[in-house]
Structure formats: structure tokens, C-alpha cells
Amino acid sequence: MTLILSGNDYKYELEGVLKLFIPATQFNHVVSDKIECEADEDYIFARVKETEKHILLYIICKYGHFKTRQGTLLDKNKDTEKYDKELCLSRILYKILSEIMGIVPKWGVLTGIRPVKRVNTWLNEGCDKEEVYRRLQNEYLCSKEKCDIAFATAMTQKRILDALDKKSFSLYVSIPFCPTRCSYCSFISQTLDSGRKLIPEYIDKMCREIRHTALITKRLGLRLETVYFGGGTPTSLEAEQLGIIMKCIEHSFDMSGVKEYTVEAGRPDTITEAKLRTVKENGCTRISINPQSLNEKVLETIGRSHSVEQFYDSFELARKIGFSCINTDVIAGLPNDSVESFDDTIDKLIDLSPENYTVHTLSIKRAAVLNHGDKAVLKNPTDEMVEHATAKLFKNGYLPYYLYRQKNMVGNLENIGWSKAGHESLYNIYIMEEVQTIIAIGAGASTKLVDHPNRLERVFNYKFPLEYNKHFDLMISRKDIIEEFYGRSEKE
Numbered sequence: 285m286t287l288i289l290s291g292n293d294y295k296y297e298l299e300g301v302l303k304l305f306i307p308a309t310q311f312n313h314v315v316s317d318k319i320e321c322e323a324d325e326d327y328i329f330a331r332v333k334e335t336e337k338h339i340l341l342y343i344i345c346k347y348g349h350f351k352t353r354q355g356t357l358l359d360k361n362k363d364t365e366k367y368d369k370e371l372c373l374s375r376i377l378y379k380i381l382s383e384i385m386g387i388v389p390k391w392g393v394l395t396g397i398r399p400v401k402r403v404n405t406w407l408n409e410g411c412d413k414e415e416v417y418r419r420l421q422n423e424y425l426c427s428k429e430k431c432d433i434a435f436a437t438a439m440t441q442k443r444i445l446d447a448l449d450k451k452s453f454s455l456y457v458s459i460p461f462c463p464t465r466c467s468y469c470s471f472i473s474q475t476l477d478s479g480r481k482l483i484p485e486y487i488d489k490m491c492r493e494i495r496h497t498a499l500i501t502k503r504l505g506l507r508l509e510t511v512y513f514g515g516g517t518p519t520s521l522e523a524e525q526l527g528i529i530m531k532c533i534e535h536s537f538d539m540s541g542v543k544e545y546t547v548e549a550g551r552p553d554t555i556t557e558a559k560l561r562t563v564k565e566n567g568c569t570r571i572s573i574n575p576q577s578l579n580e581k582v583l584e585t586i587g588r589s590h591s592v593e594q595f596y597d598s599f600e601l602a603r604k605i606g607f608s609c610i611n612t613d614v615i616a617g618l619p620n621d622s623v624e625s626f627d628d629t630i631d632k633l634i635d636l637s638p639e640n641y642t643v644h645t646l647s648i649k650r651a652a653v654l655n656h657g658d659k660a661v662l663k664n665p666t667d668e669m670v671e672h673a674t675a676k677l678f679k680n681g682y683l684p685y686y687l688y689r690q691k692n693m694v695g696n697l698e699n700i701g702w703s704k705a706g707h708e709s710l711y712n713i714y715i716m717e718e719v720q721t722i723i724a725i726g727a728g729a730s731t732k733l734v735d736h737p738n739r740l741e742r743v744f745n746y747k748f749p750l751e752y753n754k755h756f757d758l759m760i761s762r763k764d765i766i767e768e769f770y771g772r773s774e775k776e
């Protein structure tokens with residue numbers, strides 16, 4: 285497929301729309317006022333032509349046997365609302381492809397990763413609910429269902445975002461190790477088989493990074509608000525190793541303002557009583573225990589190497605030890621899963637009454653690998669699964685509190701974090717809405733420096749534990765950027 289851009293440079297936006305309908309396809313880009321393609325080649329010719337009074341926008345699409353031209357003429361004096369040319373072209377392309385494919389993606393042309401951020405911006409600008417819905421539906425062609433979920437999420441977040449302390453920050457601790465690799469994994473994570481020997485040095489270096497970071501934040505007068513251990517699977521480490529890192533954090537930072545401390549104990553096959561007790565004794569207030577599915581056949585297909593029973597045992601153990609905030613993750617669209625079996629997973633987890641409940645959608649790239657091709661992916665009933673989960677969670681008193689999309693998700697859907705009222709994970713909201721500085725420790729993690737309004741800078745750590753251990757001194761010098769960033773903010 286060739287995308288020909290004439291009088292515009294909306295490559296990114298138009299490709300975003302194309303990918304809703306033709307996922308996992310490579311696009312060539314050409315800037316030209318002419319269509320110069322082979323007779324059998326598929327193409328999109330996107331044209332913007334301006335005169336003193338008018339803007340002509342049109343698209344010529346050739347896809348297989350289908351060829352069409354659609355467009356619009358805007359009057360610069362009258363059509364001020366439709367004046368956003370890239371959105372206008374995106375809508376034309378969306379409508380053409382929707383007709384050809386017979387698919388109506390529910391997020392319309394809202395192709396970005398954080399739909400709720402846009403809603404929050406409009407609310408901050410003074411828009412009311414009606415205006416937010418009108419803009420989502422008219423400008424972005426979102427379905428009513430997606431307007432509901434985006435607006436409800438923004439409402440749950442409001443109290444938390446309004447109370448955000450601008451001098452606060454969160455600490456992310458990366459443990460990029462897992463017992464085995466799940467077949468759908470897209471994270472940077474090393475199996476214990478290959479990574480175990482790196483761990484002692486890795487922990488040692490992490491502790492150095494923690495102490496170094498604590499001194500910087502102290503000098504800057506920043507206050508630690510949340511701590512999040514992610515990965516990988518942090519509970520791949522032994523109890524004693526987890527204790528060393530957590531004690532180092534406790535001794536290095538002022539913990540008096542910490543409101544939330546999460547440890548992802550994602551894989552039930554890594555959970556032991558000793559580990560749960562250690563993390564709890566060292567300040568952890570929230571854990572994640574993730575079955576992904578409660579169907580044994582699905583778990584086997586995705587290589588989770590734990591059973592449904594192990595998940596139940598871990599959950600029960602965590603409750604017995606006294607965890608009062610537990611998150612469980614599920615994934616819609618996994619191979620060998622069906623709407624009925626997914627519904628069953630959702631119901632059984634609701635019966636356990638976790639405080640947080642995250643519903644992910646499998647990414648197309650992963651789904652294609654697992655399902656052997658695009659066709660099987662597009663036939664996958666993920667949309668129905670997510671729709672059922674949404675209805676059941678609303679009905680059982682859960683509220684959506686964060687929402688994000690990854691590129692190429694099956695059905696152009698989303699991941700939604702649900703919560704019982706008052707148990708929303710602050711960290712998840714802060715990172716998704718990009719409203720608070722998150723300082724990262726460890727390999728495969730990146731620091732996100734945020735200043736208000738809307739200044740954002742990233743500092744990357746090395747991706748893999750081996751590089752992290754090896755080039756540690758060079759990497760840690762990048763932490764100086766934190767002081768430079770806040771220094772610049774004060775001057776401005």
C-alpha cells in the first residue's frame with residue numbers, strides 16, 4: 285500500500301487510520317501531486333489544496349478492485365470548526381475504508397495512546413459533558429460506548445488529579461526477570477535460566493542507583509508519593525533479595541509521604557509465603573496477581589506455566605497475609621479463548637472481589653504470531669469479550685480509572701484499569717496521564733520528567749541487565765539530567 289501525500293504532511297495521522305483497517309501492513313510514503321503507481325498497486329492519494337477562501341480536501345483510494353474519490357470543500361470564513369485539516373482528511377479516509385471493509389472501529393479516528401488525556405484537556409478548558417461527547421463523536425467519530433468509558437474514566441481520575449502535589453514524584457523499580465517467557469510477551473524480560481547469574485550484581489547496582497537518586501531528589505525538594513515494582517516479575521527474585529532492595533529504598537528516601545507501594549507479583553508460580561510476607565513487612569500496600577485467564581487450556585497455549593489452582597492459592601495466601609489491595613489482570617483475545625470462557629474468567633474473578641481489575645486486549649502483533657496470521661486475528665471476538673467485561677464490571681460497582689491503548693491492538697481496543705471506589709492506583713493514573721515525574725531504577729526502564737504545564741523529558745536506562753551491570757557508571761551519570769530539568773524549570 286502506498287500513501288501519497290499532496291499538499292500535506294499528515295503521514296502519521298493517516299497511517300494511524302489506515303492501520304485500524306489494514307493492520308500489520310507496511311506502507312510506503314511518497315510526497316507527490318501525481319499518482320504514479322503500478323496498475324495493480326493499492327494506494328491512498330491524500331490531497332489538500334488551499335486558495336484564499338477555500339480548502340479542498342479529498343482522498344482517492346484504490347484497494348483491490350475498489351476505487352473511489354471522496355472529499356469536502358471548506359469555506360475558511362464559515363467552517364471554522366471543521367478547519368482542522370488533518371482531522372478532516374482522517375475522517376474522509378475512515379469513512380472510505382469503513383465502507384470498503386465493513387468495519388466501524390469504535391474509537392473512530394482517535395488513534396492516540398491516551399484518549400482520556402484529551403478528555404481531561406477539554407474538561408480543564410471548561411467543556412461540559414455534552415461538549416466532550418459532541419467533540420468525541422463529531423470530530424473523532426467515536427461511538428457512544430467509547431465516549432461513556434472515556435468520560436467515566438476522566439471523572440474517576442478528577443479527584444486524584446486535582447489533589448496532585450506538583451513537587452511529588454513516583455519511583456519505578458524494574459525487575460526484568462521472569463521464570464519462563466509467556467508466548468505473547470512484549471516486555472523486556474529475561475528468563476531466570478539465562479539471567480539468574482546476573483541478579484546479585486544487578487541488585488547491588490540497583491541499590492547504588494537508588495541511593496544516588498535519593499540524594500538528587502532530596503536536593504531538589506521532591507517528595508516521594510508512590511513506589512512501583514514492575515518488570516518482568518519482581519517476585520522472580522528471592523524473598524531476601526526483594527528485602528534488600530526494599531530496605532535500601534526505605535533507608536534512602538523519606539517514606540513519610542508515600543501513599544501507595546505496589547509490587548507486581550504477576551505470575552502465581554513465583555509467589556511464596558516468604559516473599560509476600562517480606563514485601564508486606566517492607567511497606568508494600570498493593571500487589572498484582574495475574575491469572576490472564578482462568579481457562580487451563582488458554583494458560584497452556586500462552587505458556588504461562590502456572591495453573592488456575594496456583595492462582596487461587598496465591599490470591600488466598602495474599603488475603604491471609606493481610607493485603608487489602610490486590611489487582612488481577614486478564615487479557616481479552618488470547619488464542620483458544622472464547623467469549624463464554626472469557627466471561628467465565630471475568631465472573632470468577634469478580635467473585636474474588638479484587639480491589640483493582642485490569643482488562644487488557646492482546647496486541648495484533650502478538651495475536652498474529654499466536655494465531656498464525658491476520659485473518660484469525662480479525663475474526664477474534666475480542667470486541668464482544670471487552671464489551672461483556674465492561675458491562676459486568678460496571679454492574680458490580682467497579683469504575684474505570686485509567687485507560688490506554690497500545691499500537692496495533694486487536695479491534696483497535698484498549699486496556700482498562702477498573703477499581704472499587706477509593707482503591708484507584710495513583711501510580712497508574714500518573715503514568716498514563718503523564719502528570720507526574722516517574723523516576724526509574726533498573727534495566728529496561730525510563731525516567732519520565734514532567735513539569736507543568738506539559739513539559740516532558742525522558743531519560744533512558746540500559747535495556748538489558750547485562751548492559752546495565754556493565755555500563756552502570758556511564759548510565760548513572762544520565763541521572764544528572766533530572767537536576768538540569770528542574771533547574772531549567774525554576775529559571776523559566
Ligand code: SF4
Pocket residue numbers: 461462464465466468469470471473515516517550551
Ligand atoms: S510474566 Fe509478563 S513480563 Fe514475564 S514473560 Fe510473561 S508477559 Fe512477559
